[in-house]
Amino acid sequence: MDLSATGDILLSGILRGGLFVLIAMGLSLVFGVMNIPNFAHGEFYMLGAYFSYYAYAVFGLNPILAIMAAGAGGFVCGAIMERTAFRSLRVRQKTNWVMNSFLLTVGLSIVLQNSAQALVGTKFMGISQYWQGSVAIMGMNVSIDRLAGFGVAMATVLLFWIFLTKTKTGNSIRAVSEDESGAMLVGINLNRVYTLTFSIACMLAGIAGAALLSINPAYPTMGLAPLYKSWFIVILVGMGNVGGTIIGGFIVGMVEALSYYNLGAGWQDVISLLVIIIILLFKPSGLFGKDVKGVWER
Amino acid sequence: MLELKNVSAGYGPLQILWGISLKVDTGEFVSLVGPNGVGKTTCLKTIAGMIKITEGEILFNGIDISNMYVPDITKQGLSFVTEGGCLFAGMTVHENLRLGAYILKDKKQIAELEGFVFSLFPRLAEREKQLAGTLSGGERKMLSIARGLMSAPKILLVDEPSLGLAPNLVDDVFDTLVTLNKEQGLTIFLVEQNVHTTLEITDRTYVIEQGRICLQGKSGDLLNNDHVKSCYLGLT
Ligand SMILES: Nc1ncnc2c1ncn2[C@@H]1O[C@H](COP(=O)(O)OP(=O)(O)OP(=O)(O)O)[C@@H](O)[C@H]1O
Ligand SMILES: [Mg+2]
Numbered sequence: 001m002d003l004s005a006t007g008d009i010l011l012s013g014i015l016r017g018g019l020f021v022l023i024a025m026g027l028s029l030v031f032g033v034m035n036i037p038n039f040a041h042g043e044f045y046m047l048g049a050y051f052s053y054y055a056y057a058v059f060g061l062n063p064i065l066a067i068m069a070a071g072a073g074g075f076v077c078g079a080i081m082e083r084t085a086f087r088s089l090r091v092r093q094k095t096n097w098v099m100n101s102f103l104l105t106v107g108l109s110i111v112l113q114n115s116a117q118a119l120v121g122t123k124f125m126g127i128s129q130y131w132q133g134s135v136a137i138m139g140m141n142v143s144i145d146r147l148a149g150f151g152v153a154m155a156t157v158l159l160f161w162i163f164l165t166k167t168k169t170g171n172s173i174r175a176v177s178e179d180e181s182g183a184m185l186v187g188i189n190l191n192r193v194y195t196l197t198f199s200i201a202c203m204l205a206g207i208a209g210a211a212l213l214s215i216n217p218a219y220p221t222m223g224l225a226p227l228y229k230s231w232f233i234v235i236l237v238g239m240g241n242v243g244g245t246i247i248g249g250f251i252v253g254m255v256e257a258l259s260y261y262n263l264g265a266g267w268q269d270v271i272s273l274l275v276i277i278i279i280l281l282f283k284p285s286g287l288f289g290k291d292v293k294g295v296w297e298r
Numbered sequence: 299m300l301e302l303k304n305v306s307a308g309y310g311p312l313q314i315l316w317g318i319s320l321k322v323d324t325g326e327f328v329s330l331v332g333p334n335g336v337g338k339t340t341c342l343k344t345i346a347g348m349i350k351i352t353e354g355e356i357l358f359n360g361i362d363i364s365n366m367y368v369p370d371i372t373k374q375g376l377s378f379v380t381e382g383g384c385l386f387a388g389m390t391v392h393e394n395l396r397l398g399a400y401i402l403k404d405k406k407q408i409a410e411l412e413g414f415v416f417s418l419f420p421r422l423a424e425r426e427k428q429l430a431g432t433l434s435g436g437e438r439k440m441l442s443i444a445r446g447l448m449s450a451p452k453i454l455l456v457d458e459p460s461l462g463l464a465p466n467l468v469d470d471v472f473d474t475l476v477t478l479n480k481e482q483g484l485t486i487f488l489v490e491q492n493v494h495t496t497l498e499i500t501d502r503t504y505v506i507e508q509g510r511i512c513l514q515g516k517s518g519d520l521l522n523n524d525h526v527k528s529c530y531l532g533l534t
Pocket of ligand 1: 309312314333334335336337338339340341491
């Protein structure tokens with residue numbers, strides 16, 4: 001492997017990884033705070049792609065505004081889902097929450113996919129690019145579009161992280177994920193935190209879908225691939241560990257770039273799954289998880 | 299300040315509390331003692347709103363708080379320090395304390411309260427940046443009491459603060475509670491196993507057996523009560 005190839009892999013791994021982080025974070029947050037294994041997460045990515053397509057290509061908004069509109073759209077859709085579907089489930093069902101909420105998300109995923117198909121059809125709705133041109137980095141031509149997508153992802157992750165760790169509302173979300181009784185006892189209204197958490201997770205997915213629009217055009221079932229990828233990452237770092245997804249996203253991005261370069265397209269999922277299986281053999285609770293013992297430690 | 303009138307409660311079909319009536323007046327230091335598994339923790343949880351009551355009512359400063367949502371009861375000025383602490387293990391001591399003041403808006407007041415609890419528990423000040431989950435058992439107890447004080451409560455409910463602590467730390471915790479009551483005028487409702495010390499430091503005491511209050515009175519008088527002597531103090 002020569003130097004330029006290494007740079008190539010590194011760069012494309014980082015660019016991929018950044019967006020994986022953005023998608024996986026919301027999934028991890030929803031699991032950590034609400035205990036919902038969300039299999040409809042990809043559908044919010046899909047919604048984000050459609051929102052930004054309409055905002056940018058149809059209404060002619062500027063790219064940043066279009067991406068922000070997609071985030072806002074994701075937030076609102078997330079809030080509606082949480083208030084209607086998950087809150088009703090929470091009122092009715094106290095036992096078997098994880099299983100029931102999982103089934104609910106699968107149902108939601110199907111409903112959202114088919115609604116998209118019914119409303120806008122199955123044709124690809126994409127754009128060639130938000131921004132024109134390319135720059136040379138380490139001897140490689142990278143389109144400004146990809147860099148900007150990465151920049152948007154990193155800025156969002158950073159802002160979200162600051163929100164989570166430095167603001168009172170962000171801390172209340174972390175408190176609920178740490179100890180629900182403790183959170184209630186200090187005066188935190190759980191329902192409000194749940195709605196906010198779910199909305200933010202959907203907003204992050206929506207922004208990711210929008211930022212990647214020039215690479216992945218919008219279509220109804222586009223959420224499946226990012227859903228699986230996010231699950232890889234969340235399982236890899238440990239369920240519900242939001243901070244860990246930052247590292248996990250880049251690891252998976254890097255593994256994919258490596259397998260893409262060395263084995264060709266189509267192998268990236270095989271290799272990243274293999275890596276994850278091997279890691280889980282030794283650390284079944286994920287890289288940063290606790291509590292579960294590895295096969296060799298029993 | 300706090301009054302339970304004929305309160306019954308339990309877990310689903312399993313009734314634990316049978317018509318509990320008790321009263322804590324402003325500025326008082328009152329305790330609830332009794333054998334294991336009779337419903338002391340259940341009683342505190344019921345007051346804090348974590349368990350639905352099936353009968354009777356709970357008044358707090360004249361407001362009916364029966365079956366109110368837990369955070370709303372906290373906002374009324376009631377703070378419940380649970381036995382396990384319900385701490386936010388993955389967050390720092392400082393973050394735990396700030397969250398304790400979640401219902402307060404005034405930044406200056408919050409900073410003052412934090413200064414106050416640090417003066418009460420200097421060990422916590424040294425460990426401000428440490429994660430709550432990595433604290434020792436004694437430090438965790440201190441943090442849970444400190445967090446309970448951060449909301450500037452009118453009444454503090456404390457569940458077995460001495461459990462699992464070394465004898466000298468037990469004395470420290472009791473001293474702190476006495477200081478809070480005598481010097482700060484904080485109303486305290488304490489649940490304890492350590493009956494002898496409890497009777498010595500509190501004003502009044504209720505004895506609960508099988509989910510019913512069976513004895514009550516001035517703590518000093520109960521120290522000489524025959525039933526208390528034989529069942530709780532190991533004297534004959
Ligand atoms: N979540 C629960 N579900 C069902 N039963 C419970 C639950 N929690 C407690 N109990 C039962 O309620 C009874 C009273 O429990 P509680 O914790 O109030 O006792 P306690 O007086 O605090 O005892 P200890 O001194 O051991 O702390 C016990 O028999 C206990 O088994
Ligand atoms: Mg108890």
